Amino acid sequence: MNVTVALVGAQTKLAQFGDTSVTWILNILFYVIFVVFIFYGQRIQMYVMLREVEVSLYKLKFIKEEGRKTAIETVKEIGKPQTDPTDRIDRFLEYFTIGPQNLDPAGVVWKLEHILDVRDARLKDEVKSMAPASDETQVNNLENTLEAASALNFIYKVIRHFYLLGKKTLSLYVIMQIQMILPLVMREAEAYASALKAFAYGQPIGDGAGALVAGKLMHGHEIRKLEKDCVVATVPYEGRTAFVIKAEGPGGNVGKPGDAIKTIIEENEGKIATVIMIDAVLKLEGEALGEVAEGVGAAIGGPGVDAYKIEEELLKYRLPINAVLIREDIGDTVSPLRKEVFDSADKVLERVKQVVLEKTKEGDKVIIAGIGNTIGIGQ
Amino acid sequence: MNEMSGTSATTTTKISSFVLLVVFITLALSLVALIFSVTIIGENSDAAWILLALGLLGVAISTYVLVETRRRLSKLKITVPPVNTTIECKKCGVKNVREFQRGDYIFKETEPCQKCNDKMLITAIYREVKEKQRFPF
Numbered sequence: 354m355n356v357t358v359a360l361v362g363a364q365t366k367l368a369q370f371g372d373t374s375v376t377w378i379l380n381i382l383f384y385v386i387f388v389v390f391i392f393y394g395q396r397i398q399m400y401v402m403l404r405e406v407e408v409s410l411y412k413l414k415f416i417k418e419e420g421r422k423t424a425i426e427t428v429k430e431i432g433k434p435q436t437d438p439t440d441r442i443d444r445f446l447e448y449f450t451i452g453p454q455n456l457d458p459a460g461v462v463w464k465l466e467h468i469l470d471v472r473d474a475r476l477k478d479e480v481k482s483m484a485p486a487s488d489e490t491q492v493n494n495l496e497n498t499l500e501a502a503s504a505l506n507f508i509y510k511v512i513r514h515f516y517l518l519g520k521k522t523l524s525l526y527v528i529m530q531i532q533m534i535l536p537l538v539m540r541e542a543e544a545y546a547s548a549l550k551a552f553a554y555g556q557p558i559g560d561g562a563g564a565l566v567a568g569k570l571m572h573g574h575e576i577r578k579l580e581k582d583c584v585v586a587t588v589p590y591e592g593r594t595a596f597v598i599k600a601e602g603p604g605g606n607v608g609k610p611g612d613a614i615k616t617i618i619e620e621n622e623g624k625i626a627t628v629i630m631i632d633a634v635l636k637l638e639g640e641a642l643g644e645v646a647e648g649v650g651a652a653i654g655g656p657g658v659d660a661y662k663i664e665e666e667l668l669k670y671r672l673p674i675n676a677v678l679i680r681e682d683i684g685d686t687v688s689p690l691r692k693e694v695f696d697s698a699d700k701v702l703e704r705v706k707q708v709v710l711e712k713t714k715e716g717d718k719v720i721i722a723g724i725g726n727t728i729g730i731g732q
Numbered sequence: 733m734n735e736m737s738g739t740s741a742t743t744t745t746k747i748s749s750f751v752l753l754v755v756f757i758t759l760a761l762s763l764v765a766l767i768f769s770v771t772i773i774g775e776n777s778d779a780a781w782i783l784l785a786l787g788l789l790g791v792a793i794s795t796y797v798l799v800e801t802r803r804r805l806s807k808l809k810i811t812v813p814p815v816n817t818t819i820e821c822k823k824c825g826v827k828n829v830r831e832f833q834r835g836d837y838i839f840k841e842t843e844p845c846q847k848c849n850d851k852m853l854i855t856a857i858y859r860e861v862k863e864k865q866r867f868p869f
Binding site: 376379404547550554555556557565568572602603639688689690691692694695729730731732 | 832
């Protein structure tokens with residue numbers, strides 16, 4: 354609009370100086386631009402959007418290729434395979450999981466759990482066979498690396514699909530919807546790119562903040578394994594008995610805290626004063642990284658199977674549940690642990706102590722569960 | 733380049749020929765406008781000033797687009813931040829900070845302490861990031 358006004362102004366001004374060739378050129382230019390914008394304005398806008406998506410697609414392609422390269426190099430370096438694993442890794446990157454049919458939602462959680470178990474076992478077997486020299490911790494780290502590379506591959510393919518579809522149909526709405534969510538998609542892709550390196554090297558990530566707190570509490574105490582991929586330590590804590598639970602580290606692993614909490618509650622016949630869950634949570638823009646928040650409810654992400662199991666068990670014995678959360682950005686959740694998050698572990702310990710002192714009395718039993726990927730964090 | 737930190741780039745860092753064509757056409761037209769403005773400055777000074785302004789604007793816009801496109805492409809890097817490992821001796825309190833090495837994990841027992849010969853423990857692994865921007869709210 355401003356351009357049109359300026360051009361009209363310039364044209365009027367020039368008209369005062371007679372019919373010079375410059376006036377004619379500007380006159381024609383004005384009418385051409387006017388006509389072009391009337392008939393092709395939307396199309397020009399569409400091409401600008403397509404161009405923006407194309408630039409991001411180049412970036413995504415680069416990130417995806419880097420992910421694939423990192424995965425191949427890591428498998429070769431750690432797994433020492435006899436043959437070239439490239440084809441198998443390419444197949445792995447295309448691996449998919451079909452969710453359960455939820456037309457009749459009754460029992461869908463168990464069906465979902467079964468499918469996730471099958472998927473997990475299948476992926477582990479694949480990794481073990483493509484990296485035969487790796488131990489259990491390395492298998493978990495490699496699986497996480499390949500999953501991050503697979504996520505990047507998927508993001509790239511979806512954005513490419515909408516870009517090509519938009520180009521083919523020249524539909525403003527197809528292009529617009531992908532262009533609008535692009536900044537968020539790019540943030541996620543960049544987060545996975547940093548996760549790749551962290552997984553490949555076995556570095557602790559932001560998501561492991563809960564596991565870190567649990568690790569600090571249980572370190573130096575006797576540890577017992579629980580189903581599945583979880584560990585528990587019985588810790589004397591402020592005159593109470595604390596059952597501290599986390600996924601078994603230091604390999605990349607989230608375990609099944611739902612089953613672990615259920616086992617402990619059943620072993621104690623429901624005589625638990627309170628359950629405290631510690632986890633990382635996505636922060637809103639403007640909130641400080643590593644800020645600690647407190648509340649109630651099952652603090653656990655993922656597909657919902659573990660949250661469901663915990664809620665069912667708590668309901669059975671009418672047990673209270675408290676949550677202590679550490680605020681993090683999506684990028685920080687999957688990239689190497691930041692100092693702010695590491696430092697917040699001590700603040701969380703203080704909060705947990707406060708909750709235990711306020712909500713329970715001496716001699717009580719409490720469950721403290723540190724949720725999250727325990728990569729790079731032992732116990 | 734260190735194994736655990738650094739950057740990597742790729743061959744996808746090329747500028748689209750369409751963008752280059754548009755930029756160079758704009759640049760050429762702007763230069764023509766600038767030359768034309770200089771030649772007519774004696775006959776029609778108002779028109780010459782307008783052409784001069786348009787020419788300068790065109791040169792500025794096309795240069796900006798070219799620089800911006802190159803800047804965007806140069807951003808195509810995956811930066812791996814340096815991660816540090818802190819090793820502590822629980823007995824005498826000696827603390828060492830070194831770069832992360834593959835196989836390190838928090839609560840791992842490492843080499844004996846040089847001072848008291850007790851086993852040292854990895855107590856922290858993290859990266860430090862300097863925040864670029866702080867908002868007042």
